Amino acid sequence: MSSTPPTAAPQLPFATARMSWRRIRESILHSPASVLGTVLVVWLILMAAPALLNWLLLKASFTAPDARTCREASGACWSFIREKYRLILFGTYPFDQQWRPLLATLLLIGSIVVTGVQRLRGRGLIVWWALALATVAWLMWGGLFGLTFVENVRWGGLPLTLMLSVFGIAFAFPFGVCLALGRRSRMPAIKAICVGYIEFIRGVPLISLLFMSSVMLPLFLPEGFSIDKLLRAQIAIIMFAAAYIAEIVRGGLQSIPKGQYEGADSIGLSYWQQMRKVIVPQALKVVIPPLVSTFIALFKDTSLVVIIGIFDLTQSAKAALADPAWSGFGVEAYLFIGLIYFAFCYCISKYSSTLERSLAREQQASPGR
Amino acid sequence: MSNRGLLVPAVEGHSVTAIGVGLAIAVGAIFLVALLQRVRFRQTGHARPLWPWAIGLGIALPLAGWLLAGQDVRLDLPRASGFSFEGGWSLSPELFALLAGLITYTAAFIAEIVRAGIQAIGQGQWEAAQSLGLRRGKVLRLVIVPQALRVIVPPLTSQYLNLIKHSSLAVAIGYPDLVSVVNTTLNQTGQAIEGILIIMGAFMTVSLLISLLMNWYNKRIALVER
Numbered sequence: 001m002s003s004t005p006p007t008a009a010p011q012l013p014f015a016t017a018r019m020s021w022r023r024i025r026e027s028i029l030h031s032p033a034s035v036l037g038t039v040l041v042v043w044l045i046l047m048a049a050p051a052l053l054n055w056l057l058l059k060a061s062f063t064a065p066d067a068r069t070c071r072e073a074s075g076a077c078w079s080f081i082r083e084k085y086r087l088i089l090f091g092t093y094p095f096d097q098q099w100r101p102l103l104a105t106l107l108l109i110g111s112i113v114v115t116g117v118q119r120l121r122g123r124g125l126i127v128w129w130a131l132a133l134a135t136v137a138w139l140m141w142g143g144l145f146g147l148t149f150v151e152n153v154r155w156g157g158l159p160l161t162l163m164l165s166v167f168g169i170a171f172a173f174p175f176g177v178c179l180a181l182g183r184r185s186r187m188p189a190i191k192a193i194c195v196g197y198i199e200f201i202r203g204v205p206l207i208s209l210l211f212m213s214s215v216m217l218p219l220f221l222p223e224g225f226s227i228d229k230l231l232r233a234q235i236a237i238i239m240f241a242a243a244y245i246a247e248i249v250r251g252g253l254q255s256i257p258k259g260q261y262e263g264a265d266s267i268g269l270s271y272w273q274q275m276r277k278v279i280v281p282q283a284l285k286v287v288i289p290p291l292v293s294t295f296i297a298l299f300k301d302t303s304l305v306v307i308i309g310i311f312d313l314t315q316s317a318k319a320a321l322a323d324p325a326w327s328g329f330g331v332e333a334y335l336f337i338g339l340i341y342f343a344f345c346y347c348i349s350k351y352s353s354t355l356e357r358s359l360a361r362e363q364q365a366s367p368g369r
Numbered sequence: 370m371s372n373r374g375l376l377v378p379a380v381e382g383h384s385v386t387a388i389g390v391g392l393a394i395a396v397g398a399i400f401l402v403a404l405l406q407r408v409r410f411r412q413t414g415h416a417r418p419l420w421p422w423a424i425g426l427g428i429a430l431p432l433a434g435w436l437l438a439g440q441d442v443r444l445d446l447p448r449a450s451g452f453s454f455e456g457g458w459s460l461s462p463e464l465f466a467l468l469a470g471l472i473t474y475t476a477a478f479i480a481e482i483v484r485a486g487i488q489a490i491g492q493g494q495w496e497a498a499q500s501l502g503l504r505r506g507k508v509l510r511l512v513i514v515p516q517a518l519r520v521i522v523p524p525l526t527s528q529y530l531n532l533i534k535h536s537s538l539a540v541a542i543g544y545p546d547l548v549s550v551v552n553t554t555l556n557q558t559g560q561a562i563e564g565i566l567i568i569m570g571a572f573m574t575v576s577l578l579i580s581l582l583m584n585w586y587n588k589r590i591a592l593v594e595r
Contacts, residue, residue, distance in 0.1 A: 199576075199580055203569075203573040204576075205568070208565055211565055219562075251486075254523070254587075255519050257592070286488075287520065288485065289482065290478075293482070356488075
């Protein structure tokens with residue numbers, strides 16, 4: 001935002017045709033390089049779009065009753081999705097109880113949206129989250145107040161992906177900030193522990209962490225004592241994400257000039273008060289883009305839990321493809337879950353740019369820095 | 370480029386090693402010239418451009434190698450034969466797909482990291498640099514990016530490490546990488562812990578080396594304040 005010169009066109013609520021032509025000219029035609037880029041992109045679109053549209057929509061079959069009629073259509077077979085969407089979305093959850101994970105998913109998404117709205121923050125939000133989490137737990141597990149008990153090995157699909165990522169991010173974030181502060185501390189023991197943890201976790205793939213937590217951990221535990229598989233996967237994801245968040249926050253902390261620390265010291269704030277009220281908010285504001293990248297990547301990395309036998313969205317799509325009656329529609333299945341992943345990731349990304357814009361506006365309103 | 374992979378013409382002949390040696394010496398010489406230029410700049414404040422030296426050395430030394438070694442260089446073009454191609458130098462389609470996918474994917478994340486770094490620099494720096502008459506490219510290179518590097522380098526390290534670990538996703542397109550081979554070994558011999566330790570050892574070695582390098586670089590570009 002600080003690098004583009006202010007445009008001359010005033011932002012009127014209604015845009016006349018000439019004004020939008022000017023905006024087009026300024027955005028994609030303002031230099032020879034951008035004209036070339038525009039021409040290339042338009043050419044690419046013209047080459048690819050007709051075939052894509054043909055396959056996706058025009059020649060696709062939406063209403064074929066079985067696999068054979070569907071295969072005869074030369075386009076995509078969307079009746080495969082119509083047949084299998086409940087398996088893909090909810091995994092192996094009992095078929096007649098699938099309204100429960102649906103409600104739980106909607107409640108979780110609703111709570112996240114509510115948390116994103118600035119004006120609703122405060123004590124009430126904490127109460128809301130406590131109630132929402134309790135309701136989600138009741139819906140998914142059951143066993144009380146008339147709902148049948150469904151153990152968590154049968155959970156799967158979208159609710160599972162959502163839960164793994166939401167709790168992963170929620171717990172990894174404060175943990176990561178503490179690790180970043182610990183890495184920058186002057187106490188040698190704390191610094192050594194934090195550095196060792198971050199470098200070790202960053203150095204190994206998430207797959208091997210998950211594998212370690214599911215195969216090696218039971219070997220070291222006493223007989224008969226076992227930790228729930230889903231919990232193990234969740235802890236592995238939290239530990240993994242915390243290391244990455246720590247490094248990103250460390251980058252932000254490095255950019256804070258020493259004057260901020262000195263100013264906070266001069267008004268008598270303790271270390272934790274300094275960090276909480278002065279330093280960390282500024283550091284976090286600076287690193288919103290890479291943080292959001294990490295959250296998006298974490299959302300997609302939850303698909304690696306397949307290695308320990310947990311049925312997330314990607315795995316349930318594979319399971320849907322394993323049906324011999326409806327085989328060969330891999331592209332449709334992966335496009336479907338790709339669309340779901342893209343919807344979530346795009347919303348996260350859009351929210352982050354709204355957040356950046358509102359923070360930049362706050363900064364312009366109160367000049368400082 | 371086809372579904373047999375990416376095929377490029379290959380250079381063959383007796384002079385190829387001489388040209389390679391010439392190129393390597395040229396690269397070393399260019400580094401040396403750059404170092405000397407920097408010393409000269411520190412002492413006198415004048416900077417002569419480096420690119421004439423780079424182009425000159427980069428063309429002259431390999432050319433010398435070619436001339437001295439008998440001028441024997443042929444281009445081996447790939448030709449269609451049967452169901453495939455022969456000749457030339459080929460990158461298998463799986464490897465090429467892996468490269469293209471990894472590069473595109475990581476580039477998007479690195480773009481966001483660099484954007485965060487550049488946006489972290491206050492407007493005052495841009496205005497001051499432009500008031501000196503510098504144009505946008507020079508402002509970025511000389512003023513903004515050196516300061517932005519403090520924000521960029523730690524997450525960038527994470528992305529580089531991610532790139533190395535994502536190479537294990539090659540198994541999804543049928544390219545047997547380290548994780549896939551160890552998995553097969555694990556399945557056949559049943560030595561799960563040793564297999565996982567091998568994977569972790571290999572990744573950790575490479576990752577720690579890269580971390581060390583980037584942390585050293587991070588310390589170098591750190592802001593030294595009073």
